[in-house]
Amino acid sequence: MEQKLSPAPPPVTASDAGNRVPSRFRALVRGNEIGLALVAILIGSIAGLLVIGISSAAQALHVFLFKLSPGERLSGAAGFELPALVFVPAGGGLLLGLVLFLLARRRRKRALVDPIEANALHGGRMSLTDSLIVVLQNLISNGFGASVGLEAAYTQIGSGIASRIGIAFEMRRGDMRTLVGCGAAGAIAAAFNAPLTGAFYAFELIIGTYSIATLTPVVAAALAGTLVARLFVGNAYLIDIGHPGPVGATDYPSAIALAILAAGLGILVMQTVTRTEILFRKSRVPLPLRPALGGLVLAGLAMLTPQVLSSGHGAMHMTFDLDLSVHTLVLLLGAKALASAISIGSGFRGGLFFASLFLGSILGKLFAVLALHLFGADALTPATYALVGMSAMAVSIIGGPLTMTFLALEMTGDLPITALVLAAVVAASLTVRKTFGYSFATWRFHLRGESIRSAHDVGWIRNLSVGRMMRRDLRTAPIDTALKVFRREFPLGSTQRVVITDRADAYVGIVLVPDAYSEDIDDLDATVENLVRFKDFMLLPQMNAREASRLFDAAESEALAVVDDPKTRKVLGLLTESHLLRRYSEELEARRREAAGETA
The missing domain is CATH 3.10.580.10 (CBS-domain)
Structure with a gap:
């Protein structure tokens, strides 16, 4: 009858009372949907600014540490000025290990709570200090070239700020969860220049459901985050795939077949991360030294192709813009999947959001070669298969079928292609759900002994x-x-x-x-x-x-x-x-x- 207890939600400290807003403003927000929407706009705007700041800091680290030209993407670099620069991730591993050591010295036994867990178990309550720690760890990891994305930092700090604002306004449990979703929506919308993607990321992955009550604040936050990003950096974060080409009814079977392949590869990547963690744990290497060891392995992979480093923005643009050989695509697919698994398994902090998009685009390009042999001139264009592959792979690892469908719509503005992507992501989601049952986040909760399958509010049941x-x-x-x-x-x-x-x-x-x-x-x-x-x-x-x-x-x-x-x-x-x-x-x-x- 023993039950594993989840980490307690971050406590409200004595200083919280002094940080609460005046009662008349609290009453305005707590009892008025317009007031809640205004707070959501504020949260989305702050999240957008933070996304710009974190992304710029990571890019500055890439330019400084890897001697890149201004504006050059790390994963898009053809090579390095000095061959020894491939060992920069190992240096980042040592720095991250020092952070882990200092945290251990503080006897921090409580796990860092992410937005999904906060909304599922703790009614949206998050620690802002913990969120800053996640940002620091993610920035070190990505900035020094580890194969992880910055989306974990984006959503963590956006949701952490939102939770802190919710505490200041003494929001109800349901509104707190909505505000945490607003923080994530604003962050993802700004990161991809895609407001619908950000909004449905919040609905599907952070809040766990869509309702009329949450529609206005979440969409307001997503729009605010997007507008702030466009104001300061224009369309720098937009993923441009070119012109995908026409889609017909006979193209759906091949797209669904690609989606099922992407689901299988996504499951393999998630299991590889777990096996890598187990391997590092069994190696008996002290926890603070594991990221450095992982960085050395990444150095070996970077010698094969620098495109395995960082999240993969530059490499993805290269995948869409260049006509790469099958040998190059296979090398990229295997090396990037292994680099992501090693990065996370060895202790680098980050997510697989953009890595899953990159891997899916490579798989789609490979599938396009096969489709060309099978269907000839009737096959879809490589760009279309790449778009289907990246959407299906992201759904398999991250989840959120509508999130990835809207990302495809906002990338292309093409409704027929969006319908094709929708069919593919539904097939991929169904395949993963029936054969594996978890996304990457919920799989890691499962390994910890938690029974969280989504961000649906189950914390009240435990309380x-x-x-x-x-x-x-x-x-x-x-x-x-x-x-x-x-x-x-x-x-x-x-x-x-x-x-x-x-x-x-x-x-x-x-x-x-x-x-x-x-x-x-x-x-x-x-x-x-x-x-x-x-x-x-x-x-x-x-x-x-x-x-x-x-x-x-x-x-x-x-x-x-x-x-x-x-x-x-x-x-x-x-x-x-x-x-x-x-x-x-x-x-x-x-x-x-x-x-x-x-x-x-």
């Missing part, structure tokens, strides 16, 4: 624990109590049930008071031992409502005792099934009202 719902004013009696004594102490109508304990005050079972007054009882000097029920059924304080409900069904009892531990069985209280179901129904209704946008 609705037996320990919080139980009654402590229970009636008890020793196991050796005689029936005549029991009747004298517990007359009919005084209570419905009595918890029976042994001489060490450990739980034995429950006696229903009416059973002690049965006409079939002849010997009143006998003890109550023969009347004891539910000897093997006990609740634990940390059990949530669902677990307790299953135990009630198994015991077929209207009430069960709560004990501290299955071994010591010290009785702490009593919980009735009727109270459990009532509280569960109340919380379900509260979640329904939040989803519908009802505040009263």
